[in-house]
Amino acid sequence: MESRFREQVAIVTGASSGIGRAAALRFAREGARLAICANRNVDGLEQTRRAVEDAGAECLALKVDVRERPAIDTFVQSTLERYGTVDILVNNAGTAQFVPFAHIDDNEYERVMDTNVRSVFYFCQAVLPTMKTNNRGKIVNVTSVMGEVAAQGQSIYNASKGAAKVLTQAIAVDVSGYNINVNAVAPGMVVTNLTERMLANEAMQKWFTSRIPQRRIGQPDEIAGAVAFLCSPDAAYVHGATLVVDGGMLCTRDSE
Numbered sequence: 001m002e003s004r005f006r007e008q009v010a011i012v013t014g015a016s017s018g019i020g021r022a023a024a025l026r027f028a029r030e031g032a033r034l035a036i037c038a039n040r041n042v043d044g045l046e047q048t049r050r051a052v053e054d055a056g057a058e059c060l061a062l063k064v065d066v067r068e069r070p071a072i073d074t075f076v077q078s079t080l081e082r083y084g085t086v087d088i089l090v091n092n093a094g095t096a097q098f099v100p101f102a103h104i105d106d107n108e109y110e111r112v113m114d115t116n117v118r119s120v121f122y123f124c125q126a127v128l129p130t131m132k133t134n135n136r137g138k139i140v141n142v143t144s145v146m147g148e149v150a151a152q153g154q155s156i157y158n159a160s161k162g163a164a165k166v167l168t169q170a171i172a173v174d175v176s177g178y179n180i181n182v183n184a185v186a187p188g189m190v191v192t193n194l195t196e197r198m199l200a201n202e203a204m205q206k207w208f209t210s211r212i213p214q215r216r217i218g219q220p221d222e223i224a225g226a227v228a229f230l231c232s233p234d235a236a237y238v239h240g241a242t243l244v245v246d247g248g249m250l251c252t253r254d255s256e
């Protein structure tokens with residue numbers, strides 16, 4: 001396979017499963033050195049670390065809550081101490097929400113907004129000084145098609161992913177003049193822990209599939225491919241963009 005990320009250092013958050021694990025493996029197979037984190041599923045994080053090392057790449061894996069600035073700063077500092085630089089940041093860690101708007105309390109609001117938006121704010125602030133000094137860097141924030149349109153019972157998730165999208169644009173503008181690309185990938189429906197319960201329901205799976213022009217649910221590696229593209233030289237002029245990867249879901253209201 002082509003080694004687009006040889007010798008580069010990539011941070012991937014939320015890498016204990018799903019899209020984050022797939023992205024970490026992509027970078028590993030294409031020559032990068034990895035720093036990965038997650039706060040839940042430490043066993044999963046360890047499995048990803050082993051898979052990255054089996055792919056021949058170095059890997060630093062730490063338990064980090066992406067809502068906590070001190071933990072993030074320590075993680076980025078550890079990455080810098082181990083590798084000397086950071087070239088790529090993928091803000092992938094995220095959480096879902098399925099509570100009707102009327103029943104969302106302050107704790108739920110903060111849990112979702114802090115995990116999906118505050119994390120982007122903290123992580124970008126932590127890596128940008130290094131990227132600016134290097135005059136080089138790639139940041140990809142994983143948003144969602146649910147940041148483009150709304151769905152019943154997902155109001156704060158919708159708001160958080162919409163905020164992460166516009167924050168992506170704002171940071172892209174703010175780093176003007178540096179050779180740093182800041183973009184987002186907005187996945188549609190993908191088979192991961194986040195959607196496992198929903199997709200285990202056959203009727204639900206059929207309903208979603210009927211609304212996707214490609215007539216299938218996506219796989220984590222298909223999102224990882226888009227993340228890797230945005231971090232590659234081929235995307236040098238892509239900046240402040242949100243790449244929707246959803247099998248056509250947002251294109252239509254048709255269903256079978």
Ligand SMILES: NC(=O)c1ccc[n+]([C@@H]2O[C@H](COP(=O)([O-])OP(=O)(O)OC[C@H]3O[C@@H](n4cnc5c(N)ncnc54)[C@H](O)[C@@H]3O)[C@@H](O)[C@H]2O)c1
Nearest residue numbers: 014016017018019038039040065066093094144190192194
């Ligand atoms: N699966 C989908 O259909 C889908 C669709 C659109 C967007 N997304 C987004 O993709 C991203 C990855 O999700 P996934 O589908 O791979 O789910 P997943 O549950 O497999 O992975 C989520 C990851 O985020 C980590 N995480 C959650 N809260 C955290 C916190 N406070 N601190 C540190 N890590 C934390 C988890 O430990 C895990 O590693 C999320 O941002 C999600 O919103 C997923």
